[in-house]
Amino acid sequence: DAKTTQPPSMDCAEGRAANLPCNHSTISGNEYVYWYRQIHSQGPQYIIHGLKNNETNEMASLIITEDRKSSTLILPHATLRDTAVYYCIVPQGAQKLVFGQGTRLTINP
Amino acid sequence: ETGVTQTPRHLVMGMTNKKSLKCEQHLGHNAMYWYKQSAKKPLELMFVYNFKEQTENNSVPSRFSPECPNSSHLFLHLHTLQPEDSALYLCASSQPQGRETQYFGPGTRLLVL
Numbered sequence: 189d190a191k192t193t194q195p196p197s198m199d200c201a202e203g204r205a206a207n208l209p210c211n212h213s214t215i216s217g218n219e220y221v222y223w224y225r226q227i228h229s230q231g232p233q234y235i236i237h238g239l240k241n242n243e244t245n246e247m248a249s250l251i252i253t254e255d256r257k258s259s260t261l262i263l264p265h266a267t268l269r270d271t272a273v274y275y276c277i278v279p280q281g282a283q284k285l286v287f288g289q290g291t292r293l294t295i296n297p
Numbered sequence: 298e299t300g301v302t303q304t305p306r307h308l309v310m311g312m313t314n315k316k317s318l319k320c321e322q323h324l325g326h327n328a329m330y331w332y333k334q335s336a337k338k339p340l341e342l343m344f345v346y347n348f349k350e351q352t353e354n355n356s357v358p359s360r361f362s363p364e365c366p367n368s369s370h371l372f373l374h375l376h377t378l379q380p381e382d383s384a385l386y387l388c389a390s391s392q393p394q395g396r397e398t399q400y401f402g403p404g405t406r407l408l409v410l
Contacts, residue, residue, distance in 0.1 A: 229385065
């Protein structure tokens with residue numbers, strides 16, 4: 189099962205794009221990459237997921253490298269409300285989301 | 298609003314008390330989950346229920362007793378807890394097909410004195 193590595197913290201200016209990296213070098217061919225975020229003391233919120241193609245929704249874009257060993261979550265125009273811990277997850281089996289420490293993203297005014 | 302509600306939002310209990318946490322989902326899902334998040338630690342999966350049947354118990358002590366009477370409701374019964382059980386308890390739901398997105402409730406903040 190793949191594990192993920194993320195930087196512990198990042199800062200971004202309000203209005204700029206926030207790019208959050210994730211390494212998952214041991215990911216296998218049929219494993220998806222999921223991104224969730226957790227705003228302080230709230231439940232985690234699903235953002236986006238992908239297999240090998242880039243994905244975009246109303247919240248974010250997910251760029252997955254061609255070898256699938258890493259990905260980047262992009263928040264195109266970060267706001268103060270995007271301050272949260274962001275988790276990159278490769279599920280460790282059916283229904284098993286294993287949350288690591290994630291990246292604490294701080295959006296600065 | 299994610300469609301998953303939890304009550305109470307905050308709970309303080311003594312080590313000899315018995316209390317229950319409640320979770321309800323309005324998403325038509327058939328899988329429900331309990332997670333625990335202790336201070337400064339990642340979320341830990343506790344239990345998984347699929348179609349009301351428990352399919353995962355992640356070595357959780359017996360002082361935590363889950364109950365799933367139907368696919369929309371999930372309870373966590375608590376008895377003789379320890380102070381180290383103080384944590385944020387999160388409920389989630391999904392469809393049980395494996396790669397389905399999980400939707401989380403707001404959590405119950407539990408303090409055991």
